[in-house]
Amino acid sequence: MTSPSSTTSHKPNPSGKQIVVRQLQKSFNGNTVLNDFSLEIDQSEIVCLIGPSGSGKSTLLRTLNGLTPVDGGEIEVCGIRVNDPQVDLLALRRRIGLIFQSYNLFPHLSVLDNITLAPTSVLNEPIEQARDYARELLCKVKLEHKADAFPGQLSGGQQQRVAIARSLAMRPDVMMFDEVTAALDPETVKEVLNTIRDVAASGMTCLIVTHEMQFARDIADRVFFTDHGRVVEQAPPEQLFSAPQDPRTRRFLENCL
């Protein structure tokens, strides 16, 4: 894949980091979900978040693009301070793609229209140009023959790949994947993971929440283990999976490997 970020103007970040999260606090109705959560991600880095359900991984992704407001701490994505009250959320979201577990394609639009909707309405791309790029992206997720299908006619794996193409059409700088294979049957998991591999190989900064340990081990530059809303341990995958330092990480990995 050609680098999608080459077409967007890139604001250099003073720290040289694509994503900076510091001491993030978030609770829902007195239930602490993120507790002093910090992480930093370089440009083109592939980071996987693993950990038990309810450890705040999904909430973290949602705070990064402003879907969920935070109670405290700092977030900076692509040089945009997300928790600034004056933040231009639309400009922020143009630069981060978020892929959901439940795909969330627009059921009333064809695959092609799903992909061209945001570029034509947000970036004011001419429709022909948007369609050409959408077809190109569909080729990359190996669904070029489904351009005129509707989401309801596709399998879960196909829908998820369309969702990825739809996000890429905005030429984001960062892609976030929120347990994107959790709702899929084992056979289709692979095709989606391969698509993510292609995206990662294109030099895109990727933040991936996953329960697929082998996948995390293969793809990640760094793996974060989270529990109870904080980072317990972070390391390159070989180190984290072979020689986890924290007893909590060890226990988790023993249970799922």
Next chain:
Amino acid sequence: MNTLVTTMPLRSSSPHLLRWLQPTPMKILALAVLTWAGSWILDHRDVIVLMVRWLPALFEGFLVNIGIGVVSVVLATLLGLLLGAMQVSPRPLLARPARVFTLFFRNAPWLVVIFFMMYLIPFEVQLFGTYYQLPDWIKVALGLSLTASGYAAEIVRGGIQSIPLAQWEAAASLGLDRRQILRKVVLPQALRSMLPAWMNLYCTVTMGTALASLLGIEDLMTTMQLRLAAESRPELLLPGYLFVFLVFFFYIYPISRLSKTLERKWSLHD
């Protein structure tokens, strides 16, 4: 007909006919009514002749009803879309006035609102230097559209809220703003669940147009009233108004049935 029924092997070849002939309370009632109506018509052939002679004028009157109904439902829909979208806004400055407006007109008696509009709106308006006279039926349509817009707003709000939050979030994550999400993602999907209720609203508004007769507009009711008054024959009153009833019924019933069918069909697929 009878010979056909008895000579044919009923069970195998014409189950429909058989079922159709099976007596049910409804059918017996309908048969009785038809028989009564038939004998009444035979006794009062002059009434039928009279009605047929009035038919063109009555038809013109009913066109006024349809006109008022269509204009008010179109206006109510536009206003309802705006109010419904405002009601789901996160900004209280938009949501609260819309809620108050909706609540007010949903609880206002239709006739009272129509009378208000009748005397509130001047009989002519100035537009680009020229004066235009506002016909009374337009004023009635405006009055009806105000009350109907309260119901339309509720339909729109319900339709919008029937779309899962995940659709909003997916669209927002792509950088679309609220208005774009509403217009391009949520409303197109909500239309489906809104259409049956909207058709019901159209039926209700069309029935409401009969109120126009109270303001002297020459709709179907008024036309019939005037003709009946001119004849001054009390035995004509019942069949006369029965005729009005039937015209409204046969116009509205198919729409109402279609809306029920759509509702059932679409709720099955979701």
